[in-house]
Amino acid sequence: MLSNIRIVLVQTFHPGNIGAAARAMKTMGLTELVLVNPRAFPDEEATRLAAGAVDVLENARCVNSLEEAVSDCVQVVGASARLRSLPLPHFDEPDDMAQQVIQNAVQAPVALVFGRERSGLTNDEIRCCTHQVSIPANPEYGILNLSQAVQILAYEVHRAWRKRDDNHFMYQRPLEATPPSRDQFVHFQDHLGRLMQQSGFITQPHARTEEQLQALFSRAQPSRKELSLLRGLLSAFESHLPDSRKG
Amino acid sequence: MLSNIRIVLVQTFHPGNIGAAARAMKTMGLTELVLVNPRAFPDEEATRLAAGAVDVLENARCVNSLEEAVSDCVQVVGASARLRSLPLPHFDEPDDMAQQVIQNAVQAPVALVFGRERSGLTNDEIRCCTHQVSIPANPEYGILNLSQAVQILAYEVHRAWRKRDDNHFMYQRPLEATPPSRDQFVHFQDHLGRLMQQSGFITQPHARTEEQLQALFSRAQPSRKELSLLRGLLSAFESHLPDSRKG
Numbered sequence: 427m428l429s430n431i432r433i434v435l436v437q438t439f440h441p442g443n444i445g446a447a448a449r450a451m452k453t454m455g456l457t458e459l460v461l462v463n464p465r466a467f468p469d470e471e472a473t474r475l476a477a478g479a480v481d482v483l484e485n486a487r488c489v490n491s492l493e494e495a496v497s498d499c500v501q502v503v504g505a506s507a508r509l510r511s512l513p514l515p516h517f518d519e520p521d522d523m524a525q526q527v528i529q530n531a532v533q534a535p536v537a538l539v540f541g542r543e544r545s546g547l548t549n550d551e552i553r554c555c556t557h558q559v560s561i562p563a564n565p566e567y568g569i570l571n572l573s574q575a576v577q578i579l580a581y582e583v584h585r586a587w588r589k590r591d592d593n594h595f596m597y598q599r600p601l602e603a604t605p606p607s608r609d610q611f612v613h614f615q616d617h618l619g620r621l622m623q624q625s626g627f628i629t630q631p632h633a634r635t636e637e638q639l640q641a642l643f644s645r646a647q648p649s650r651k652e653l654s655l656l657r658g659l660l661s662a663f664e665s666h667l668p669d670s671r672k673g
Numbered sequence: 674m675l676s677n678i679r680i681v682l683v684q685t686f687h688p689g690n691i692g693a694a695a696r697a698m699k700t701m702g703l704t705e706l707v708l709v710n711p712r713a714f715p716d717e718e719a720t721r722l723a724a725g726a727v728d729v730l731e732n733a734r735c736v737n738s739l740e741e742a743v744s745d746c747v748q749v750v751g752a753s754a755r756l757r758s759l760p761l762p763h764f765d766e767p768d769d770m771a772q773q774v775i776q777n778a779v780q781a782p783v784a785l786v787f788g789r790e791r792s793g794l795t796n797d798e799i800r801c802c803t804h805q806v807s808i809p810a811n812p813e814y815g816i817l818n819l820s821q822a823v824q825i826l827a828y829e830v831h832r833a834w835r836k837r838d839d840n841h842f843m844y845q846r847p848l849e850a851t852p853p854s855r856d857q858f859v860h861f862q863d864h865l866g867r868l869m870q871q872s873g874f875i876t877q878p879h880a881r882t883e884e885q886l887q888a889l890f891s892r893a894q895p896s897r898k899e900l901s902l903l904r905g906l907l908s909a910f911e912s913h914l915p916d917s918r919k920g
Contacts, residue, residue, distance in 0.1 A: 450821055455810075563831070567700060574820075
């Protein structure tokens, strides 16, 4: 699916932007890069900024026209900050665009087309497109760096891809400690409750105060290990209390 | 609200990343930048890559510790590709993070903290944080350039801000031509229907074919101007038909 997503850069002026775009693509699982008449490519600057995505650069296709770059695509989305008044269907929100693109990419190639740094896409190039998208931004300063625009739209495509149930994306999570069992948690709450009274914090059984503190610990979702640390702390306090009763 | 969102960069190595981050921030309406012990700042490279966001650099605050940078914040989200096993609440998805951040930013400052290019944040710095977030990415190559990570999280924050009803964000739209009135559209359909018969395309009244083509034009949502062009084209065809009847 992601391999059907093609990133097309038209007449990019700064080779550094090509490299940074390649890196942006690879971080989001995209590999298909097509360059239409880049000003300078291959180039050291592109290689440098590509960092670990040099393979994307090496596999990039160079062509002479946008038509050539997208001729087999079923959907061609032109990304531009400067919207023309040509009445292409326009996505206000990149996430709506990404959902459609991912849907189409199940079957066939789809292209996201980015224009020149200064002047975007020409009218003829917009005619190669089926849709337009812009990235909602600060109306006072809304022109993103080219590779940043590629990063955002690649990110939205990846997000739409993640959200499809059938993709089973594995989130990188911190090594989560195991949660405690109900039993272990209830033992902790009982222990806490007893010490609230034994310590004189609660002079009479006061359900509300007990409940509030217990709710706090519940909400904190302590791991098994943390609960064990808390029990240890309570025991340390307990050892100093008069009439220590282990119940 | 957006002015309560603070971007904190910790010991950034490349001044170019600081500049690019400032630009990324400004495109998303963020202005508050804090630098913790940057290696080289101010710097020409930062200024160059900031492009039109030099004001963000000029207003950036430099401090000696992360604690200083975030002491007044009610929420501090550490962004890191390398998750520690410290059990900070963790957002799998930046959009969930952004919704919470925007909600909190109504009232008080909130910080998004980015670590060093190579080593991220130290354990002590993570202890200054209330939450962690990572950007879901390609498991084979998931390390985004620092300023790209800033761009994505700034974009998600802006997106969460846009989606709040009370913000009335104005989308930049292409100059949409006015849609036609029902009356104008019906006249067009009638004209088309007549010419389908006059031209011999439909030999008998054939409701289905007429309906199908009319549905196509309906779906195309022609603007008033386009409809006028279509009417002109139909009239040009009409002038060549036998027994031209204007109905």
